[in-house]
Amino acid sequence: MARLPVIVVLCLLFPSAYAQQNTANTAPPAAQSCVACHGAQGQGTGSYPHLAGLGEAYFKRQLDAFASGERVNAIMKPIASGLSEEQRQALAGYFSALAMQPGGGQAGEAPTGPGRELALHGRWQQDLPACVQCHGPGGLGIGADFPPIAGQPAGYLRNQLKAWRSGDRPAGPQGLMGHIAEQLDADDLKAVAEYFASLPAAKEANNE
Amino acid sequence: MSRSLAIVIAGSVLVAGVAWSLATLLTGGTEDYRERFASESAPASEAGSSAAGQPSSPSSSQAPSPQTATAAPSTEPPPRSAIPDNQFGDLVRQGERIFNDTGQYADAYAGNDLSCQNCHFDGGRYNKTAPLRSAWPMYPAYRGKNQHVNDYAERLQGCFIYSMNGKAPPRDGEVIQALQAYSFWLAKGMPTGEEPEYRGFPNVAEPPEPPSFGRGETVFQANCALCHGENGQGQKAADDSMGFPPLWGEGSYNWGAGMHRVNTAAAFIKAAMPLGKPDLTDQQAWDVALFINSHERPQDPRFNGSVQETGERFHQHQGQYGKTVDGRVLGENAPPSGTVP
Numbered sequence: 357m358a359r360l361p362v363i364v365v366l367c368l369l370f371p372s373a374y375a376q377q378n379t380a381n382t383a384p385p386a387a388q389s390c391v392a393c394h395g396a397q398g399q400g401t402g403s404y405p406h407l408a409g410l411g412e413a414y415f416k417r418q419l420d421a422f423a424s425g426e427r428v429n430a431i432m433k434p435i436a437s438g439l440s441e442e443q444r445q446a447l448a449g450y451f452s453a454l455a456m457q458p459g460g461g462q463a464g465e466a467p468t469g470p471g472r473e474l475a476l477h478g479r480w481q482q483d484l485p486a487c488v489q490c491h492g493p494g495g496l497g498i499g500a501d502f503p504p505i506a507g508q509p510a511g512y513l514r515n516q517l518k519a520w521r522s523g524d525r526p527a528g529p530q531g532l533m534g535h536i537a538e539q540l541d542a543d544d545l546k547a548v549a550e551y552f553a554s555l556p557a558a559k560e561a562n563n564e
Numbered sequence: 565m566s567r568s569l570a571i572v573i574a575g576s577v578l579v580a581g582v583a584w585s586l587a588t589l590l591t592g593g594t595e596d597y598r599e600r601f602a603s604e605s606a607p608a609s610e611a612g613s614s615a616a617g618q619p620s621s622p623s624s625s626q627a628p629s630p631q632t633a634t635a636a637p638s639t640e641p642p643p644r645s646a647i648p649d650n651q652f653g654d655l656v657r658q659g660e661r662i663f664n665d666t667g668q669y670a671d672a673y674a675g676n677d678l679s680c681q682n683c684h685f686d687g688g689r690y691n692k693t694a695p696l697r698s699a700w701p702m703y704p705a706y707r708g709k710n711q712h713v714n715d716y717a718e719r720l721q722g723c724f725i726y727s728m729n730g731k732a733p734p735r736d737g738e739v740i741q742a743l744q745a746y747s748f749w750l751a752k753g754m755p756t757g758e759e760p761e762y763r764g765f766p767n768v769a770e771p772p773e774p775p776s777f778g779r780g781e782t783v784f785q786a787n788c789a790l791c792h793g794e795n796g797q798g799q800k801a802a803d804d805s806m807g808f809p810p811l812w813g814e815g816s817y818n819w820g821a822g823m824h825r826v827n828t829a830a831a832f833i834k835a836a837m838p839l840g841k842p843d844l845t846d847q848q849a850w851d852v853a854l855f856i857n858s859h860e861r862p863q864d865p866r867f868n869g870s871v872q873e874t875g876e877r878f879h880q881h882q883g884q885y886g887k888t889v890d891g892r893v894l895g896e897n898a899p900p901s902g903t904v905p
Contacts, residue, residue: 409802477644477686477687478686480685480686480689480690481640483692483840483842484840485685485839485840486686489839489840490791490839490840492801492802492803492805492807493801493803493805494803496801496802496803497801497802498799498800498801498802498807498808499799499800499807501790502807504802529790530787530790530838530841531841532838532839532840532841535840535841536840559803
């Protein structure tokens, strides 16, 4: 019986998704339940991270990790646990194909100083690479495994870096990111999170 | 009077003594970095003069490596913010740009998808990847590679011809001048002609077993493909720039570059790869160095039409040029060298 309203809602939502996206990227039904926190186009809301443009492999890995509890988060755990393998894959494919709009995210004036220095040049005296070497110029990401971090909420970014340090998030492919996070101190986390939060989540000239 | 004479004599004896013991120490090994250092004004040639991994060099941990045998002051290069705001500073900044984004700022001379800093990290500052400030004060120097004394400009030209698979920029043109100004600026405070603490890549010990292609492939898939791609082709970033550089194929360094030598690549990989977490064993570093350097890459610029002859003349070292891998002779199917746009 409860199925009927859901079907009706979905029927209404499909055309609107098409209208906004105007591509063959059809929202899987499960994507509807993400809108409240992650926005209708996955562009994020408030302190919730945006999902649009995250790499497919990366996205899937996160849902799996939320569900298994390896990535500790009280909100996302029940949501991810309720999704089947197929649904997770479909969501990953869908959101990774959405593009962030220029001007989206939390863009503002990029701060200069230690956060920028770490982001662009790393701290090689301590064998620490620059963030952009793996997250790409402007923090816009590289391929399916290295997520874009530009324009994510500063608080969210900082929490992730903390989570690695406290063991609340798996170290990721080859343990690379966990190893980096371990070498940062509280000041670094704050400065570098603020830096990336202030960058635009998409380039002005959308070369999608 | 006689007292200062005595001091001068005592001083000279001391210096000579130190030089003598150093020379003895350095010539102790086989034909390698150290030996050349002792017999010539300065060592270092891109083609494998690296201390790294010469066949009979002793284990890196115990043996005095070139990085620890001498005691030049271990200063830091000046911070980026210290580049002066004048014409000289402009040239330094231009050199830094060319070094970090060679395809964009020296496109007429760069023939592949690499930049200088892909191998010399942090704009040529990182101590473990042949830092520029250690190179600048060590030229002019004899290079076995071309068998004459090279000044720094000629050394830089070699980087373009081989590592960048491009063409030599003119000595007095902006590219070489800017790279020289940048190197000179980074080398502030480094003693001229004195073997610096960090030079080239750190030593890597001989592998317990001879390097193996098969094991190397396993190491590659587990530790490198994530970034450099399944086929070593590299990966573009979201903004279409080169995110992770190619390890072989037409976009990478050519068959004449220092990095194509298995020993040199093993040293680099051991010190610096995987990026940010270089945790391979010596054996793994050698295996994967052999693996990446057993694929086709742009032709040796000194190629004379015959892989066999070119191999005999220029490849009497630890490289795979001219060897048969998977039924194919490496070098026979090489893309052309020096392909600048």
